[in-house]
Amino acid sequence: MTQETQVRVSKKFLYVNRKAPYGTIYALESLEVVLIGAAFEQDVSLAFVGDGVYQLTKGQDTKGLEMKNFSPTFRALEDYDVTKLYVEKEALEARGLLEADLVVPVEVVSAQRMAEIMEAQDVILSF
Amino acid sequence: MGNVLHTVNKSPFDHRALETCLKFARQGSAVLLIEDGVYAAARDTAVSKQVQEALKSVSIYALKPDVEARGMQNRVMDGVRLVDYGGFVDLVAEHNAVQSWL
Amino acid sequence: MKFGILVNEGPYTHEASDTAYQFVKAALAKGHEIYRVFFYHDGVNNGTRLTVPPQDERNVVKRWSDLAAQHKLDLVVCIAAAQRRGLMDAAEAKRNGKDADNIAPGFRISGLGQLIEAGIQADRLVVFGG
Numbered sequence: 001m002t003q004e005t006q007v008r009v010s011k012k013f014l015y016v017n018r019k020a021p022y023g024t025i026y027a028l029e030s031l032e033v034v035l036i037g038a039a040f041e042q043d044v045s046l047a048f049v050g051d052g053v054y055q056l057t058k059g060q061d062t063k064g065l066e067m068k069n070f071s072p073t074f075r076a077l078e079d080y081d082v083t084k085l086y087v088e089k090e091a092l093e094a095r096g097l098l099e100a101d102l103v104v105p106v107e108v109v110s111a112q113r114m115a116e117i118m119e120a121q122d123v124i125l126s127f
Numbered sequence: 128m129g130n131v132l133h134t135v136n137k138s139p140f141d142h143r144a145l146e147t148c149l150k151f152a153r154q155g156s157a158v159l160l161i162e163d164g165v166y167a168a169a170r171d172t173a174v175s176k177q178v179q180e181a182l183k184s185v186s187i188y189a190l191k192p193d194v195e196a197r198g199m200q201n202r203v204m205d206g207v208r209l210v211d212y213g214g215f216v217d218l219v220a221e222h223n224a225v226q227s228w229l
Numbered sequence: 230m231k232f233g234i235l236v237n238e239g240p241y242t243h244e245a246s247d248t249a250y251q252f253v254k255a256a257l258a259k260g261h262e263i264y265r266v267f268f269y270h271d272g273v274n275n276g277t278r279l280t281v282p283p284q285d286e287r288n289v290v291k292r293w294s295d296l297a298a299q300h301k302l303d304l305v306v307c308i309a310a311a312q313r314r315g316l317m318d319a320a321e322a323k324r325n326g327k328d329a330d331n332i333a334p335g336f337r338i339s340g341l342g343q344l345i346e347a348g349i350q351a352d353r354l355v356v357f358g359g
Contacts, residue, residue, distance in 0.1 A: 016226065018228075033341055036345065115150075118151060121224050123354045213259060217259075219355055
């Protein structure tokens with residue numbers, strides 16, 4: 001099937017990130033899905049809920065772990081046209097974090113707004 | 128109205144998945160308790176009040192084979208509906224999207 | 230209705246693969262179509278043919294292989310996750326200079342794009358995890 005005859009289906013994809021980085025691999029492998037998924041030109045949003053907000057904190061230094069620090073990759077998402085990053089307000093506050101502590105510009109949203117965002121999706125990938 | 132089916136597979140006594148789920152489950156949406164999540168369906172527990180409160184705005188289901196495997200079949204609180212795997216499939220089909228609170 | 234399935238945990242340690250299997254069986258019994266089952270994270274370990282569980286126990290891997298044969302299911306193991314965890318088909322083993330492969334019948338190794346495609350093509354995507 002050629003590119004021209006292919007039917008273009010655009011769906012709303014939401015990636016829900018709820019795990020802190022490094023302790024488990026979910027955060028890193030979730031980001032790998034986002035990067036691959038970007039090539040499919042879907043309507044992509046990322047949600048950071050609970051410990052997921054720890055993926056975005058500044059100052060991560062993984063040298064001592066011999067693991068890759070993947071937090072800078074979030075800054076590259078813009079180049080992939082992935083610009084809708086939503087962070088749960090309550091999760092930030094509960095962890096003593098401010099928007100300024102995060103490596104990328106995000107939209108900090110209430111639980112109610114986040115629930116609305118979830119309701120608007122076609123596909124929710126949760127890790 | 129809620130169009131998302133939320134699934135919770137963690138015990139509410141050891142994890143915050145249910146609590147987080149209920150925070151994001153909008154009025155009219157459905158919550159399906161599976162695997163260790165079914166412990167939340169029991170009456171007279173430390174979380175049963177929270178679950179009863181949630182039942183006022185969302186439908187709560189528990190996966191029967193998981194309930195039975197854990198010997199919880201006689202402890203399920205009123206208002207929580209039991210479904211088998213076929214019922215799980217129906218719930219997924221009836222909602223627009225599924226959010227798994229892993 | 231067309232379902233896409235994502236399995237994020239391996240066999241035995243977590244119930245995720247069992248729940249996904251029972252869900253898929255029930256969906257097929259109701260006449261639904263399973264567009265694809267995608268195995269990611271430790272879920273790739275569902276695709277090794279080298280598991281030998283005790284005979285009186287369920288065989289998680291073989292169950293998936295049998296169901297795939299019976300219903301022509303598309304069981305896809307993520308290549309990046311598989312490479313990290315030592316899950317190989319013959320071509321991958323050769324390409325990486327390894328002396329063995331271990332993928333179970335009915336499974337194939339492919340890229341993450343297959344997961345995104347399942348999300349696009351299926352009517353519902355259901356995630357099973359730990």
